[in-house]
Amino acid sequence: MENTANNMDKTYNPQGIERDIYDSWEKSGAFTAKRVEGKKPFTIVMPPPNITGQLHMGHAMDCLLQDSLARYHRMKGDPTLWLPGTDHASIATEVKVVEKLAAQGIDKKSISREEFLEHAWEWKEEYGGRITQQLRRLGASCDWSRERFTLDEDYYAAVREVFVRMYEKGLIYRGNRIVNWCSVCQTALSDAEVEHEEQASFLWHIRYPASDGGEGVVVATTRPETMLGDTGVAVNPEDKRYIHLHGKTVTLPLSGRNIPIVADSYVDISFGTGAVKMTPAHDPNDFEVAERTGLAILNVINPDGTMNDAAGTRYAGLSALDCRKLVVEDLQKLGLIIKIEPYTHQVGTCYRCHTTVDPLISLQWFVHMEPLAQPAIEAVRNNQTKFVPDRFSKVYFNWMENIRDWCISRQLWWGHRIPAWYCESCGEIIVSREAPDICPVCQSSRLKQDEDVLDTWFSSALWPFATLGWPENTDDLKYFYPTSTLVTGYDIIFFWVARMIFSGIEYMGEVPFDTVLIHGLVRDALGRKMSKSLGNGIDPLDIIEAYGADALRFSLCQGISPGADTRFSTERVESARNFANKVWNAARFVLMNLEGEESLEGKSLGLADKWILSRAMEAIKEIGEHFEQNEHGLAASKIYDFAWGEFCDWYIELAKADLFGEDIQRKQSVRAVLQFVLEALLKMLHPFMPFITEELYRYLPGREDESCMLSKWPIYVPSLHFAHDADQMQGVMDIIRAVRNLRAELKVQPGQKARLMLKAQGDWHSTLDESRQHFMRLASASSVELLDASEQIEGKIVSAVTSAAEILIPLGDLVDFKKEILRMQKEYDNLSGEIMRSQAKLNNDGFLNKAPESLVLAEKQKLEENMMMLNTMEQRLIEMKS
RNA sequence: GGUCUGUUGGCUCAGUUGGUAGAGCACAUCGUUCACAUCGAUGGGGUCACUGGUUCGAGUCCAGUACAGACCACCA
Numbered sequence: 001m002e003n004t005a006n007n008m009d010k011t012y013n014p015q016g017i018e019r020d021i022y023d024s025w026e027k028s029g030a031f032t033a034k035r036v037e038g039k040k041p042f043t044i045v046m047p048p049p050n051i052t053g054q055l056h057m058g059h060a061m062d063c064l065l066q067d068s069l070a071r072y073h074r075m076k077g078d079p080t081l082w083l084p085g086t087d088h089a090s091i092a093t094e095v096k097v098v099e100k101l102a103a104q105g106i107d108k109k110s111i112s113r114e115e116f117l118e119h120a121w122e123w124k125e126e127y128g129g130r131i132t133q134q135l136r137r138l139g140a141s142c143d144w145s146r147e148r149f150t151l152d153e154d155y156y157a158a159v160r161e162v163f164v165r166m167y168e169k170g171l172i173y174r175g176n177r178i179v180n181w182c183s184v185c186q187t188a189l190s191d192a193e194v195e196h197e198e199q200a201s202f203l204w205h206i207r208y209p210a211s212d213g214g215e216g217v218v219v220a221t222t223r224p225e226t227m228l229g230d231t232g233v234a235v236n237p238e239d240k241r242y243i244h245l246h247g248k249t250v251t252l253p254l255s256g257r258n259i260p261i262v263a264d265s266y267v268d269i270s271f272g273t274g275a276v277k278m279t280p281a282h283d284p285n286d287f288e289v290a291e292r293t294g295l296a297i298l299n300v301i302n303p304d305g306t307m308n309d310a311a312g313t314r315y316a317g318l319s320a321l322d323c324r325k326l327v328v329e330d331l332q333k334l335g336l337i338i339k340i341e342p343y344t345h346q347v348g349t350c351y352r353c354h355t356t357v358d359p360l361i362s363l364q365w366f367v368h369m370e371p372l373a374q375p376a377i378e379a380v381r382n383n384q385t386k387f388v389p390d391r392f393s394k395v396y397f398n399w400m401e402n403i404r405d406w407c408i409s410r411q412l413w414w415g416h417r418i419p420a421w422y423c424e425s426c427g428e429i430i431v432s433r434e435a436p437d438i439c440p441v442c443q444s445s446r447l448k449q450d451e452d453v454l455d456t457w458f459s460s461a462l463w464p465f466a467t468l469g470w471p472e473n474t475d476d477l478k479y480f481y482p483t484s485t486l487v488t489g490y491d492i493i494f495f496w497v498a499r500m501i502f503s504g505i506e507y508m509g510e511v512p513f514d515t516v517l518i519h520g521l522v523r524d525a526l527g528r529k530m531s532k533s534l535g536n537g538i539d540p541l542d543i544i545e546a547y548g549a550d551a552l553r554f555s556l557c558q559g560i561s562p563g564a565d566t567r568f569s570t571e572r573v574e575s576a577r578n579f580a581n582k583v584w585n586a587a588r589f590v591l592m593n594l595e596g597e598e599s600l601e602g603k604s605l606g607l608a609d610k611w612i613l614s615r616a617m618e619a620i621k622e623i624g625e626h627f628e629q630n631e632h633g634l635a636a637s638k639i640y641d642f643a644w645g646e647f648c649d650w651y652i653e654l655a656k657a658d659l660f661g662e663d664i665q666r667k668q669s670v671r672a673v674l675q676f677v678l679e680a681l682l683k684m685l686h687p688f689m690p691f692i693t694e695e696l697y698r699y700l701p702g703r704e705d706e707s708c709m710l711s712k713w714p715i716y717v718p719s720l721h722f723a724h725d726a727d728q729m730q731g732v733m734d735i736i737r738a739v740r741n742l743r744a745e746l747k748v749q750p751g752q753k754a755r756l757m758l759k760a761q762g763d764w765h766s767t768l769d770e771s772r773q774h775f776m777r778l779a780s781a782s783s784v785e786l787l788d789a790s791e792q793i794e795g796k797i798v799s800a801v802t803s804a805a806e807i808l809i810p811l812g813d814l815v816d817f818k819k820e821i822l823r824m825q826k827e828y829d830n831l832s833g834e835i836m837r838s839q840a841k842l843n844n845d846g847f848l849n850k851a852p853e854s855l856v857l858a859e860k861q862k863l864e865e866n867m868m869m870l871n872t873m874e875q876r877l878i879e880m881k882s
Numbered sequence: 883g884g885u886c887u888g889u890u891g892g893c894u895c896a897g898u899u900g901g902u903a904g905a906g907c908a909c910a911u912c913g914u915u916c917a918c919a920u921c922g923a924u925g926g927g928g929u930c931a932c933u934g935g936u937u938c939g940a941g942u943c944c945a946g947u948a949c950a951g952a953c954c955a956c957c958a
Contacts, residue, residue, distance in 0.1 A: 011920065196955080203958085220958060234958095268957060276958050285956045346955080359956095391886065398885065398954065490953085525894085527951090558906080559895050564887085565952090567894065571907055578920040589917030629898080637896070637905070645905095652917080737924090832938055834901070 005591035012584035014548025033081035042073035050089035068687035085148035090415035090456035158466035183305030220272035229300035237263035376502035415453030461499035464512035520565035550689035551577035598672035611729030
């Protein structure tokens with residue numbers, strides 16, 4: 001079907017065209033990034049969505065911000081790469097697969113590792129594909145030819161490379177340390193994976209009698225069951241109450257073991273009883289005290305959260321909570337519970353399943369963080385990477401500066417298996433890129449690979465360079481690294497952003513990105529987090545079905561500002577949908593009135609033409625600046641205001657008079673302006689609403705075979721910026737508005753032939769601007785005198801403009817003097833302030849010598865003008881006051 | 883306990899070097915002969931949380947107060 005305006009629908013119907021447009025983009029290879037030597041590329045790596053399920057609004061926001069940046073830069077002519085991919089999400093996916101298997105009656109324990117992984121890969125095929133399809137529906141212009149998955153074979157090679165290098169450098173070690181243990185997920189967790197929740201509980205005060213029969217000490221605890229693993233009691237060395245007990249022992253109730261009293265400054269004299277029970281196996285602080293004072297370590301909790309044999313036969317096998325009840329009961333019978341007081345405290349929970357984590361001693365792999373954190377802190381401090389908004393760099397510093405070693409091993413199957421082998425003959429640990437055949441120490445071939453996998457974030461930390469082919473030194477890697485902007489939510493600054501920064505510095509010698517653009521969460525209409533448990537999540541796909549991807553995209557960036565949360569509401573989407581329709585119809589109107597391609601060249605421009613061109617130039621300038629500053633919200637509202645409030649509301653209306661008129665020259669000029677501005681408008685809107693703009697672009701005369709996506713971003717042309725005329729136009733617009741007002745007030749009927757004549761009584765101000773002000777004032781006070789009915793104001797606003805020039809204005813009479821004087825007084829004050837500032841500037845040597853001459857001249861001119869204005873004002877004020 | 887952010891019309895939010903308060907939605911009145919009722923015109927509605935300070939001038943800068951929220955944290 002031929003693209004003509006006449007067969008365009010009256011309303012924009014996105015459902016029919018979005019898929020076709022996306023397919024045509026993808027088929028044309030337009031998304032594929034090309035390296036152009038000598039040109040600086042614009043690179044974004046997509047935060048890889050987890051393959052655990054569907055995209056949610058957060059992803060839609062992520063995607064929209066990145067896509068609009070990518071599209072903007074592509075149109076600017078930068079070689080643009082937006083690299084997509086998905087994350088295997090070790091623990092999260094494993095939990096899902098286990099659930100799925102359980103639903104089929106399959107217990108993970110009953111199948112082999114290989115069988116389980118087969119199921120997991122099936123899951124990946126199903127959900128990984130679904131997610132990339134959803135991204136396509138959103139219009140993501142990413143380079144699918146470079147798509148990556150964190151568990152790809154070559155990606156795993158990068159992971160092994162890093163692991164081996166770190167191990168050889170001493171940055172990775174294996175050790176028995178206290179870790180956060182989730183008894184449901186049955187794995188260790190890093191500190192970042194623990195969330196703190198407030199819990200109401202009790203503080204139990206328990207007496208530990210002295211071994212020599214003395215009173216002993218009273219300790220306070222929130223976890224009485226852990227006393228079974230106590231190996232000592234700590235007091236502060238300065239605490240006079242307990243000096244006599246140093247070196248003595250107390251008898252641990254219920255177990256009868258004698259445990260020492262040690263002195264350590266960790267203990268706070270003023271809190272509780274000043275004596276702290278030490279459970280080194282199940283409390284990180286106690287562990288540290290034990291290391292300093294040589295206390296024994298006694299593990300009493302099993303990995304599944306139950307008590308083990310070391311807890312004593314009476315308690316072994318009980319869950320921690322059941323054990324707690326029994327222990328308290330038993331102690332009460334012995335009269336050793338001194339006090340139970342209510343107490344709320346923060347408890348660590350697993351970020352996946354929200355089970356309370358048990359700190360316990362376990363043999364795990366760790367990353368030694370301090371040497372990595374230092375350069376990563378420096379890089380941000382030196383602005384090699386900038387956070388937008390800047391306040392997030394503080395959050396980053398705070399975390400990096402207090403960082404502890406990172407536990408990277410997970411007792412899971414789905415993930416990157418740790419490239420370490422143990423010799424079953426001599427116990428040697430072999431860390432290697434490939435599976436070794438024999439033990440280098442004892443030549444034995446009885447080698448067994450570590451069962452654990454790596455923390456999923458260990459591999460995501462390599463994303464910016466592993467996706468580009470590292471450790472091979474590929475052309476892509478050389479050209480596209482470091483990347484330009486990373487777009488993500490503030491919730492994964494620690495998990496991901498920080499770790500990418502130190503990894504990039506360590507392995508590439510350079511930070512992975514210039515800018516980190518942080519966006520907020522998308523909340524529901526009531527401001528709550530969208531979550532499955534609340535059931536308040538909204539599926540982006542449903543919104544796209546109902547309103548179109550463009551509407552969803554635009555609604556997500558209207559009124560957002562970096563780092564701030566935003567609320568999702570269908571009203572907003574509706575408003576965006578209406579906007580799309582408005583643009584559609586504006587284009588339809590313009591296209592219906594064009595006759596072939598028109599150029600601005602040699603056209604004589606009227607006031608309104610100059611005005612809209614000036615406004616377009618300003619929009620080009622502003623929107624470009626907003627994109628450079630990552631102010632998507634401001635860019636979006638600018639294009640909205642320009643398209644609707646200026647182009648549609650004013651210029652198209654004014655253009656009608658010429659389009660339907662007799663003057664051939666005017667007709668051609670207006671057509672040229674309409675076409676020029678419409679084209680610029682479509683381009684500027686394209687990063688936000690790619691589908692509708694692409695569709696409309698193909699209707700433009702002379703653009704039938706071109707693509708908006710691949711067109712050049714509009715150029716700011718200073719000679720098309722008619723500032724002075726634009727000011728005048730503003731005056732005309734105000735007059736038009738005032739005339740409309742008057743017409744309504746004076747009840748001039750539509751269609752009635754009439755002529756508005758207003759008679760002057762006092763001052764007649766010849767400049768349009770002043771007459772406008774007076775006119776407005778009078779209009780609102782309705783102090784005009786209608787001499788005659790006017791000519792066809794309705795529908796032909798332009799004729800009203802012409803007659804506006806004939807409107808004569810009476811000054812005085814009905815103006816509210818009191819208000820007027822106040823207003824003028826304020827204006828007068830402002831003006832004198834302005835003058836003082838100008839004078840100060842002009843007295844400043846720095847300004848006079850260093851600022852460009854034009855600026856100095858402008859300042860002088862401004863000062864002069866202001867002085868004159870001030871004088872007139874002064875006189876008028878005096879007159880009015882008298 | 884530490885850090886950060888917000889408080890602007892009925893609702894949701896903009897407001898980028900300090901210069902006479904904005905938008906969308908909602909509301910009221912009027913209007914469908916032709917781009918658009920997913921529309922147009924007009925209008926009402928805000929002492930910009932509070933108190934002080936800097937300034938000719940403060941929503942905007944500074945200090946404090948109140949309320950709301952977020953993040954971090956090894957006080958048993």
